[in-house]
Amino acid sequence: MNDAYAWAAIGVIILASTTGDVLLSYSMKRVGDVGELWKQRGVVAVIGRILATPTFALGLMAMGVAFYSLLFGLSWGNLSLVVPASASLTFVANAVAARIFLHERVGRRRWIAALLVAGGVILMAV
């Protein structure tokens, strides 16, 4: 029973955090290099431009859902199941989503990196 709850939480975490990562990455690419913007126009301009990007708020909401799902998941399942399962699958889900939605160039190098890290995270929890 608790296991089914834990896996449901893991599914929600993966979906929500991938959605959030993609939306936040898209928003920050539109904002532009934060360090340069800060140097040229000051910190208020940076914060203003970030808050004026609607997808940023959506991304934050998705991250909030992921955060609270993690809290629920941690209280239902073992730390050693919930964290590695959701983290490793999120790496793979993000690579797919970044390629489709952000049009990032996910070449062989990045696929190998995502799969190695995902596999390593699982092995470390065994």
Added chain:
Amino acid sequence: MTFRKYLVLAGITIFSTAGDSLLARGMKNLGSVSLHNLSGLLLSILNPWVTAGILLLLAFFTCYMSALSWADLTYVLPATSIGYVLVALIAHFSFHEQISPTRWLGIALIAAGVGFVAAGPSVTPDHERSNFRSTSPDTISPDVSAEVKS
């Protein structure tokens, strides 16, 4: 990639690892949280471990947003996953926890993955993204443009 940018990536790694650890510690103290006890979940923020964890995660978020403004998501995520390795190594050398051969293999895989992605380019050039409309070309730093061209 400048030194400052590597520092931001290091910040992501350290703040997220430390923040997650504190949060996990706090939630274990509190015991099981259920859907029928939502006030318990909201009150969990008052636990000092949870509060400290959230503060560190805010620092992580600031670094993460900065990194995403000049690097690809598929670069930042694998590159900062070295935190898993750090936790295991600290546990081994400071707290003398035993690390099984499978865990050593996991550590090796993650380290290899981080090396693979870090050796490659950190950002996809704008003109290769069909969906991307750059709103502020003047804010792209010279070293990013240089890296993109090479």
